[in-house]
């Protein structure tokens with residue numbers, strides 16, 4: 001992972017992403033290099049009475065820039081804690097809070113689909129930011145005018161935390177304001193539809209933000225625009241899939257064992273590649289034994305496994321040498337969404353579908369390399385299977401799960 005843990009607050013791990021280490025000195029530099037202009041704004045707007053001569057001498061601009069940048073990111077952590085603690089109050093576990101290039105991310109393992117809960121979780125962050133801004137202003141107010149540096153940092157944080165709250169409330173899904181918008185839309189329509197509408201508004205905002213960033217030569221704004229656009233698309237797709245795949249199981253969309261092409265461990269890599277080419281499959285379960293003594297699943301071999309062997313050596317290597325024996329499996333009655341999430345989590349293209357119930361009743365030997373919970377191979381589910389099924393559901397609006405008779409529609 002590119003991030004490391006720096007501590008724990010309220011039982012939630014706080015992590016720093018490596019990109020954050022780039023952005024912290026950059027922020028310190030940007031604040032330090034504009035210190036006089038910012039001090040003038042604070043003097044005009046808040047009657048700060050900051051003596052610009054003291055804060056611009058020697059290393060002072062850079063020290064104050066660093067202090068303000070750190071203060072800003074403390075504000076971001078508090079903002080994310082606002083979201084996290086509200087979510088936890090509703091019973092959603094929080095994995096971590098990570099500081100990265102564009103601020104903070106609170107990672108939830110699941111998101112609420114109840115609009116009231118989402119609304120409260122989304123507004124909690126900006127509310128905390130406003131409170132941090134007000135708190136900074138109160139401290140600024142009681143700090144004597146002789147301490148120009150401290151007044152500069154506090155005045156700066158007062159303004160910026162409020163600005164952060166306002167910026168986050170832009171209806172650019174998946175930013176906070178966009179989540180508020182989705183929550184409000186979800187009052188009157190299905191969750192997936194509300195998400196798609198909020199995501200469209202979010203993408204539109206991202207395009208405007210990006211154009212504005214280009215015109216203003218603001219790289220950070222362009223970066224945020226890209227991030228918003230991609231995040232809005234992917235979250236909308238995920239929610240749409242989840243809605244489309246409601247009640248669809250792995251068993252409904254997998255390639256069943258009868259239709260499955262398998263290879264033996266003795267097959268050479270050269271033969272395997274030839275078969276992949278003619279059958280246009282890129283992954284095969286590796287099966288040992290025959291129909292008489294019972295077939296045993298011992299591994300999975302994919303095109304990328306085969307490609308690791310040098311072309312000139314492909315005659316000398318067999319499937320057994322290159323196959324994966326650490327198998328990721330799933331049961332046929334699992335949700336299709338679970339399969340997608342598991343593939344994404346392990347960054348793999350296919351899962352073996354095994355029936356653990358069938359396995360427990362059968363007492364025959366099995367591959368030692370397989371894990372304890374592995375049972376009989378009943379099929380294989382690939383990303384392609386899932387995407388094809390998703391296309392069909394999207395275009396036809398239905399999927400006909402033949403395997404579950406008696407389903408009430």
Ligand SMILES: [Zn+2]
Nearest residue numbers: 125126168176
């Ligand atoms: Zn937020």
